[in-house]
Amino acid sequence: MADDILVEPQDGWRKLTLNRPDKLNAVNEAMLTRLLHALDAAEADPSCRALLLTGAGRGFCAGQELGPSLTPGPNGPPDLEKLAGTYHHEVVRRLRASRLPVVCAVNGVAAGAGASFALASDIVLAARSAKFVQAFVKIGLVPDSGASFFLTRSVGEARARVLALLGDAVTADQAEQWGMIWKAVDDATLMPDATALAARLAQGPAESHAMIKRMFAAAATNDLSAQLDLEAALQGQAGRTDDYAEGVRAFQEKRPPRFGQRAAT
């Protein structure tokens, strides 16, 4: 059985590791299919309340494998629209639509679609030695997997255009300063920090987390009035959860809350 996607169930959360270290975890169709299955399985597991995504070896993910499916052959160019739509973009959709908070530990270079997978996650920590490369332009392609969406919103259009047009690497520290990621940390503390974060999220109010993700997704397109309506509706929903009752009780009793409910479908 292929082990290019490692799934390690932890106490209330799962660690997913892209595991093709000799290729800096470059992805291909089979690997992405297994990643999609792993994401679906985590989503369907009621005991799973958070995800940690990382890469094995010295890279996080070097994007699409520059192999046969990307190589123009005797029958003409490959159908990259189909490739992106079937695999890469489904990963991004799953990460964003998931009810589970996703922590991404960028342990090394994140290039092309690999950078987009990181940016699609909810909380991104990167090792100081890691870098982010919009590699697409270097091989005559264009940003995909949400890169143009995420970057224009996180670093602003001026920087996003430079990154996309030149394909120069951005260091983890620079990515943090620009707001592309949450934090750059020392290489040695990346996994302990990311693990602690995933474990902490797994102890949090799962339904609240799911609604926060929905709310932030909608904020990308809603006007203020529509967003206020959504916030009111979701607050109403949150107010009816057991976690809210427990949260208020815990506050009044001056003790930490014990959240435990799985997000509703």
Ligand code: T3D
């Ligand atoms: O339809 C669609 O959606 C199309 C897909 C689009 C999405 C994309 O992701 S397009 C972008 C594809 N990715 C790239 O263009 C990145 C290519 N890789 C690089 O530019 C560099 O490898 C890095 C900047 C990522 C890292 O450089 P460096 O010097 O640290 O490592 P290296 O020596 O270049 O790579 C190490 C090995 O990984 C090497 O193998 P070797 O020679 O030791 O056997 C290299 O060939 C391999 N590798 C790295 N990236 C890929 C790869 N092999 C296949 N595909 C890769 N993408």
